[in-house]
Amino acid sequence: xxxxxxxxxxxxxxxxxSMTLQCAQDMNHEYMSWYRQDPGMGLRLIHYSVGAGITDQxxxxxxxxxxxxxxxxxxxxxxxxxxxxxxxxxxASRPDGTYEQYFGPGTRLTVT
Amino acid sequence: AQTVTQSQPEMSVQEAETVTLSCTYDTSENNYYLFxxxxxxxxxxxxxxxxEAYKQQNATENRFSVNFQKAAKSFSLKISDSQLGDxxxxxxxxxxxxxxxNLFFGTGTRLTVIx
Numbered sequence: 681x682x683x684x685x686x687x688x689x690x691x692x693x694x695x696x697x698s699m700t701l702q703c704a705q706d707m708n709h710e711y712m713s714w715y716r717q718d719p720g721m722g723l724r725l726i727h728y729s730v731g732a733g734i735t736d737q738x739x740x741x742x743x744x745x746x747x748x749x750x751x752x753x754x755x756x757x758x759x760x761x762x763x764x765x766x767x768x769x770x771x772a773s774r775p776d777g778t779y780e781q782y783f784g785p786g787t788r789l790t791v792t
Numbered sequence: 793a794q795t796v797t798q799s800q801p802e803m804s805v806q807e808a809e810t811v812t813l814s815c816t817y818d819t820s821e822n823n824y825y826l827f828x829x830x831x832x833x834x835x836x837x838x839x840x841x842x843x844e845a846y847k848q849q850n851a852t853e854n855r856f857s858v859n860f861q862k863a864a865k866s867f868s869l870k871i872s873d874s875q876l877g878d879x880x881x882x883x884x885x886x887x888x889x890x891x892x893x894n895l896f897f898g899t900g901t902r903l904t905v906i907x
Contacts, residue, residue: 722897783837
């Protein structure tokens, strides 16, 4: 198993550009989530999904969209990047009925 | 809403010594999990230890143990025989049992193990 994979590892965007952060897992996990990590703060939940076709907002959803068309993939879209979205982004997944979340390696995004 | 507080931004410990990282949390839930995650410079989030709220016995994993005080809403991590590889950010996290089971994190403690 590859576990949770994220692409790209690094990205630099200009203000106003759009992009999609990719997340995939090959463990057939129902639950998937996106978190952002900023200096001096813990990870904060952006969006999450409890299964294919079902998504919901987390603590800091503004400026981000998600969709979940398959169990494996959970992309995060930035429609119009802003400097405030400069952060490290983590994707995580978890099997239904368990507590342990499996984290991807993260994507460092810089918006100039 | 759940909040998790880590009041020690940075700590250091001599190699082979013991160190305790503090965490407090606030919740109205009765069934939940508490976790400590380690984030080394590689940025990977690694689960160190977990505690289920309904269990009174403190969890242990090799050199890592917790002191869980449910009434005080306190969840500290003790690292014994500290090793250089323990140098990392440590995050305390809360998860409600049931529902979406999303994690709420503290702001982290940067631990440095000094040779």
